[in-house]
Amino acid sequence: MIETILTWLASLVILVISKTGYLGITVLMALESACIPIPSEIIMPFSGFLVFEGQFIFWQVVVWGAIGNLIGSIIAYGVGFYGGRPIIERYGKYILISRQDLDLADNWFNKYGQSTVFFSRLLPIVRTFISLPAGISRMNFKKFSSYTFVGCFFWAFVLTYAGVIMGENWHDIEIYFKKFQWVIGGLIILGIVWWVWRHFNHKNIDFKS
Numbered sequence: 365m366i367e368t369i370l371t372w373l374a375s376l377v378i379l380v381i382s383k384t385g386y387l388g389i390t391v392l393m394a395l396e397s398a399c400i401p402i403p404s405e406i407i408m409p410f411s412g413f414l415v416f417e418g419q420f421i422f423w424q425v426v427v428w429g430a431i432g433n434l435i436g437s438i439i440a441y442g443v444g445f446y447g448g449r450p451i452i453e454r455y456g457k458y459i460l461i462s463r464q465d466l467d468l469a470d471n472w473f474n475k476y477g478q479s480t481v482f483f484s485r486l487l488p489i490v491r492t493f494i495s496l497p498a499g500i501s502r503m504n505f506k507k508f509s510s511y512t513f514v515g516c517f518f519w520a521f522v523l524t525y526a527g528v529i530m531g532e533n534w535h536d537i538e539i540y541f542k543k544f545q546w547v548i549g550g551l552i553i554l555g556i557v558w559w560v561w562r563h564f565n566h567k568n569i570d571f572k573s
Contacts, residue, residue, distance in 0.1 A: 378410055390432035430517040433512070
Protein backbone atom coordinates (compact mmCIF):
# COMPACT_ATOMS: atom_id res chain seq x y z
CA MET A 365 0.00 0.00 0.00
CA ILE A 366 2.73 2.47 1.00
CA GLU A 367 4.82 1.51 -2.03
CA THR A 368 1.82 2.10 -4.29
CA ILE A 369 1.25 5.57 -2.82
CA LEU A 370 4.95 6.48 -3.16
CA THR A 371 5.00 5.26 -6.77
CA TRP A 372 1.92 7.34 -7.53
CA LEU A 373 3.47 10.39 -5.84
CA ALA A 374 6.70 9.95 -7.79
CA SER A 375 4.77 9.77 -11.06
CA LEU A 376 2.79 12.88 -10.12
CA VAL A 377 5.93 14.83 -9.19
CA ILE A 378 7.66 13.88 -12.44
CA LEU A 379 4.59 14.83 -14.50
CA VAL A 380 4.14 18.21 -12.80
CA ILE A 381 7.79 19.22 -13.11
CA SER A 382 8.03 17.97 -16.70
CA LYS A 383 4.97 20.03 -17.70
CA THR A 384 5.45 23.21 -15.64
CA GLY A 385 9.22 23.52 -15.06
CA TYR A 386 10.44 25.82 -12.29
CA LEU A 387 6.88 26.75 -11.33
CA GLY A 388 6.17 23.09 -10.66
CA ILE A 389 9.26 22.81 -8.44
CA THR A 390 8.17 25.86 -6.45
CA VAL A 391 4.57 24.70 -5.99
CA LEU A 392 5.52 21.14 -5.03
CA MET A 393 8.14 22.29 -2.52
CA ALA A 394 5.61 24.77 -1.08
CA LEU A 395 3.10 21.97 -0.59
CA GLU A 396 5.75 19.85 1.14
CA SER A 397 6.46 22.60 3.67
CA ALA A 398 2.75 23.29 4.19
CA CYS A 399 2.40 19.95 6.01
CA ILE A 400 1.46 18.00 2.86
CA PRO A 401 3.90 15.06 2.65
CA ILE A 402 5.06 15.34 -0.96
CA PRO A 403 8.67 14.09 -0.76
CA SER A 404 11.35 16.61 -1.70
CA GLU A 405 13.58 13.51 -1.97
CA ILE A 406 11.83 12.97 -5.32
CA ILE A 407 11.21 16.59 -6.36
CA MET A 408 14.77 17.89 -6.15
CA PRO A 409 16.79 14.85 -7.37
CA PHE A 410 14.52 14.58 -10.43
CA SER A 411 15.03 18.29 -11.05
CA GLY A 412 18.75 17.68 -10.70
CA PHE A 413 18.47 14.97 -13.34
CA LEU A 414 16.86 17.53 -15.65
CA VAL A 415 19.85 19.77 -14.97
CA PHE A 416 22.03 16.82 -16.00
CA GLU A 417 19.93 16.58 -19.19
CA GLY A 418 20.44 20.29 -19.89
CA GLN A 419 16.77 21.22 -19.45
CA PHE A 420 17.19 23.19 -16.21
CA ILE A 421 19.82 25.51 -14.73
CA PHE A 422 21.26 24.23 -11.44
CA TRP A 423 21.08 27.40 -9.36
CA GLN A 424 17.59 28.25 -10.54
CA VAL A 425 16.40 24.82 -9.43
CA VAL A 426 17.97 25.29 -5.99
CA VAL A 427 16.66 28.83 -5.48
CA TRP A 428 13.10 28.09 -6.63
CA GLY A 429 13.05 24.94 -4.51
CA ALA A 430 14.09 26.91 -1.43
CA ILE A 431 11.60 29.70 -2.20
CA GLY A 432 8.83 27.12 -2.53
CA ASN A 433 9.76 25.67 0.85
CA LEU A 434 9.73 29.14 2.40
CA ILE A 435 6.27 29.94 0.99
CA GLY A 436 4.80 26.68 2.30
CA SER A 437 6.50 27.16 5.66
CA ILE A 438 5.05 30.66 6.04
CA ILE A 439 1.56 29.31 5.30
CA ALA A 440 1.92 26.58 7.95
CA TYR A 441 3.44 29.09 10.38
CA GLY A 442 0.48 31.42 9.83
CA VAL A 443 -2.01 28.62 10.51
CA GLY A 444 -0.24 27.84 13.77
CA PHE A 445 0.18 31.50 14.73
CA TYR A 446 -3.41 32.64 14.14
CA GLY A 447 -5.42 29.51 14.84
CA GLY A 448 -3.26 26.82 16.38
CA ARG A 449 -2.99 27.83 20.02
CA PRO A 450 -6.69 28.63 20.66
CA ILE A 451 -7.70 25.32 19.10
CA ILE A 452 -5.13 23.36 21.11
CA GLU A 453 -6.06 25.19 24.32
CA ARG A 454 -9.65 24.14 23.77
CA TYR A 455 -9.22 20.63 22.43
CA GLY A 456 -5.65 19.77 23.45
CA LYS A 457 -6.78 17.50 26.29
CA TYR A 458 -7.99 15.02 23.70
CA ILE A 459 -4.45 14.62 22.34
CA LEU A 460 -2.76 14.94 25.73
CA ILE A 461 -1.45 18.49 25.33
CA SER A 462 -1.79 20.84 28.29
CA ARG A 463 -1.17 24.55 28.78
CA GLN A 464 2.03 23.59 30.56
CA ASP A 465 3.16 21.80 27.40
CA LEU A 466 2.41 24.87 25.30
CA ASP A 467 4.40 27.03 27.71
CA LEU A 468 7.32 24.61 27.51
CA ALA A 469 7.16 24.73 23.71
CA ASP A 470 7.11 28.54 23.82
CA ASN A 471 10.20 28.59 26.03
CA TRP A 472 11.96 26.08 23.78
CA PHE A 473 11.38 28.13 20.61
CA ASN A 474 12.36 31.33 22.41
CA LYS A 475 15.70 29.79 23.41
CA TYR A 476 16.50 27.37 20.60
CA GLY A 477 14.08 28.27 17.82
CA GLN A 478 16.73 29.31 15.31
CA SER A 479 18.76 26.11 15.50
CA THR A 480 15.62 23.96 15.78
CA VAL A 481 14.13 25.38 12.61
CA PHE A 482 17.42 25.19 10.70
CA PHE A 483 18.34 21.61 11.57
CA SER A 484 14.77 20.34 11.23
CA ARG A 485 14.94 21.36 7.57
CA LEU A 486 17.60 18.69 7.09
CA LEU A 487 15.48 15.86 8.51
CA PRO A 488 12.93 13.89 6.48
CA ILE A 489 9.38 13.91 7.91
CA VAL A 490 10.25 16.49 10.60
CA ARG A 491 10.97 19.19 8.01
CA THR A 492 7.44 18.87 6.63
CA PHE A 493 5.72 19.70 9.93
CA ILE A 494 8.09 21.94 11.96
CA SER A 495 6.51 25.22 10.81
CA LEU A 496 3.19 24.56 12.52
CA PRO A 497 4.57 24.28 16.09
CA ALA A 498 6.86 27.24 15.38
CA GLY A 499 3.77 29.30 14.57
CA ILE A 500 1.83 28.01 17.56
CA SER A 501 4.75 29.02 19.80
CA ARG A 502 4.85 32.39 18.01
CA MET A 503 8.53 32.24 17.20
CA ASN A 504 9.91 35.55 15.88
CA PHE A 505 8.76 35.64 12.26
CA LYS A 506 11.91 37.23 10.80
CA LYS A 507 14.15 34.67 12.49
CA PHE A 508 11.81 31.87 11.47
CA SER A 509 11.85 32.98 7.83
CA SER A 510 15.62 33.52 7.72
CA TYR A 511 16.59 30.18 9.23
CA THR A 512 13.93 28.38 7.23
CA PHE A 513 15.27 29.73 3.94
CA VAL A 514 18.90 28.96 4.80
CA GLY A 515 18.07 25.40 5.90
CA CYS A 516 15.85 24.79 2.88
CA PHE A 517 18.45 26.23 0.51
CA PHE A 518 21.06 23.82 1.85
CA TRP A 519 18.63 20.89 1.58
CA ALA A 520 17.64 21.82 -1.99
CA PHE A 521 21.29 22.21 -2.97
CA VAL A 522 22.28 18.78 -1.65
CA LEU A 523 19.36 16.94 -3.26
CA THR A 524 19.67 18.74 -6.58
CA TYR A 525 23.41 18.11 -6.72
CA ALA A 526 22.82 14.45 -5.90
CA GLY A 527 20.38 14.26 -8.81
CA VAL A 528 22.95 15.80 -11.15
CA ILE A 529 25.66 13.37 -10.02
CA MET A 530 23.39 10.32 -10.23
CA GLY A 531 22.08 11.30 -13.67
CA GLU A 532 19.63 8.74 -15.03
CA ASN A 533 19.91 6.80 -11.77
CA TRP A 534 18.60 9.72 -9.70
CA HIS A 535 15.78 7.55 -8.31
CA ASP A 536 18.34 5.35 -6.51
CA ILE A 537 18.71 8.19 -3.98
CA GLU A 538 15.25 7.26 -2.66
CA ILE A 539 16.63 4.01 -1.24
CA TYR A 540 18.94 5.82 1.17
CA PHE A 541 16.34 8.35 2.23
CA LYS A 542 13.73 5.64 2.83
CA LYS A 543 16.11 3.98 5.29
CA PHE A 544 16.66 7.32 7.01
CA GLN A 545 12.90 7.91 7.11
CA TRP A 546 12.38 4.60 8.89
CA VAL A 547 14.86 5.69 11.56
CA ILE A 548 13.20 9.08 11.99
CA GLY A 549 9.76 7.46 11.98
CA GLY A 550 10.85 5.01 14.68
CA LEU A 551 12.15 7.83 16.86
CA ILE A 552 8.87 9.72 16.42
CA ILE A 553 6.88 6.64 17.47
CA LEU A 554 9.07 6.24 20.56
CA GLY A 555 8.50 9.92 21.31
CA ILE A 556 4.72 9.47 21.07
CA VAL A 557 4.85 6.45 23.40
CA TRP A 558 6.88 8.46 25.92
CA TRP A 559 4.46 11.38 25.57
CA VAL A 560 1.43 9.22 26.35
CA TRP A 561 3.20 7.50 29.26
CA ARG A 562 4.31 10.86 30.69
CA HIS A 563 0.83 12.32 30.70
CA PHE A 564 -0.96 9.31 32.12
CA ASN A 565 1.79 8.71 34.65
CA HIS A 566 1.80 12.24 36.02
CA LYS A 567 -1.87 13.02 35.33
CA ASN A 568 -1.12 16.63 34.61
CA ILE A 569 -3.73 17.47 31.99
CA ASP A 570 -4.92 20.84 33.25
CA PHE A 571 -7.41 22.05 30.67
CA LYS A 572 -10.76 23.43 31.66
CA SER A 573 -13.68 21.24 30.82
